[in-house]
Amino acid sequence: MDTVEKIESWDIFWQLFNGLCEALSSRKQLILVDKLNDAKSWVQNSRDEWFEFSYSLDFLIDNDSSLFNKNENQNLIKLQNYLNDFLYSV
Numbered sequence: 001m002d003t004v005e006k007i008e009s010w011d012i013f014w015q016l017f018n019g020l021c022e023a024l025s026s027r028k029q030l031i032l033v034d035k036l037n038d039a040k041s042w043v044q045n046s047r048d049e050w051f052e053f054s055y056s057l058d059f060l061i062d063n064d065s066s067l068f069n070k071n072e073n074q075n076l077i078k079l080q081n082y083l084n085d086f087l088y089s090v
Contacts, residue, residue: 007082020075024068032067035060047087054083 007013017040024032039056042049057080065073 007078013079013082016075017079020072020079023072027069029067032060032064035064050083050087054080054087057083 007016017036021033021036024030024036035056039053039060042052042056057076061073061076061080065076068076
């Protein structure tokens with residue numbers, strides 16, 4: 001999975017998210033993939049649902065970070081930072 005210095009668009013955000021899921025799948029971390037996809041399922045039109053997505057990513061960072069490798073953790077944090085910048089800037 002590639003890493004990016006900075007997420008600058010939603011296209012890059014979702015590419016990084018999907019790449020993270022693929023990397024975890026290749027390492028047989030299917031529970032984490034399921035958790036990420038469950039978090040993604042919150043993404044709809046409502047701002048509240050985007051916050052639920054953010055909370056779900058926070059939960060993964062806080063409770064499952066030991067199951068991610070260093071690069072995966074860094075990318076998950078970049079995803080969360082981009083999402084939070086969006087949610088708290090509006």
